[in-house]
Amino acid sequence: MDPVNVREFEALARERLDPVHYDYFAGAAQDEITVRANESAFVRLALVPRVLRGAAAPALDVTLLGADASMPIVLSPTAFHRLAHPDAERATARAAAAAGTIMIAAMLSTVAIEDIAAEAGKVAADPTLWFQLYVQPDLGFTEAIVRRAEAAGCRALVVTVDSPALGRHERNDRNAFHDLPAGMRCENLRELRGGEPGSVRQVVLSPEISWRHLDRLREITPLPIVLKGALHPLDARLAVERGIDALLVSNHGGRQLDTMPATIDQLPFVAEAVEGRVPLLLDGGVRRGTDVVKALALGARAVAVGRPVLWGLAADGEAGVTRVLEMLRAETAHTLTLCGCDGPSAVTRDLVREVRCCH
């Protein structure tokens, strides 16, 4: 049966995936409270539409850090796409570029960033790729990978800052899944010193990474910097003061510190702290066009999706990712129409209200 929504894509992906790899993609930290909260928090928010506005059919395009995206939905960085499909990040890149939206390529991809960029370039004249970075204490490597991302044409660095240690995933412990299968590599890590080239075990998630490293990145690259995973309003404010260009409000899909708040619940606090000085993106639990519109109402310029892309990829490679992105696009346009909005910028705070119990 053909999936008609993102959740049905997950069910199909689950049938197709090795159960150990399904657990890696679906799983989250410890009791998995945050990953569930990300989705259920959207349910607690109701949309209160405006009527009789005579709005035009919605145009979905947005500008993010100078790049045009055809919709306010971009691709969160996720590692190891080859576990989902042999075409791996090549398929994801083609689907994102064809959809006219931004792919945030993960540093821990199983296809090298140069090859991801080349693939995107085959289907769109001017595709936008951003590069996600885990700052490594090996500063020589960190600088070298930034140069590779620049040379490949990436237009922003997305620096993940919610990972001073690896989240504890009990599903992976139970399945003894701690490394990529033979024959799969993190293709961006071949130059990282200190272990088998390309092995994910070489990555250091270090509590010693600090604002000083961000200042250093700012010195070595002209690329805009997006901070991914700062949820505390004081950190959001510090980020703006340090010249960060945008924030991706994220709890890593519940995979790092369990019991962090749902991102949609935290978004208003971050928005209040930054006072519109930098654009905000949000990821975590976005599964419907209604979720997209709620995030826009609460202060996001755009959302990003992680697992939905992996479900599409696992279900049907490039075509699956395309279907997932087009479903979310169509649902978002439909929701905007039903709310009386002619585009993302027409969505206002008053369209969302918290309800006491679930619908």
Ligand SMILES: Cc1cc2nc3c(=O)[nH]c(=O)nc-3n(C[C@H](O)[C@H](O)[C@H](O)COP(=O)(O)O)c2cc1C
């Ligand atoms: C399988 C998987 C791998 C991920 N890998 C990365 C990564 O390498 N770097 C990163 O910053 N975030 C990573 N994330 C987090 C995503 O970027 C994103 O924050 C999260 O998936 C959003 O939630 P959603 O899956 O509910 O859409 C990963 C998430 C998943 C599910």
Ligand SMILES: CC(C)CC(=O)C(=O)O
């Ligand atoms: C290997 C991990 C560090 C990749 C990641 O960020 C994740 O699985 O959430």
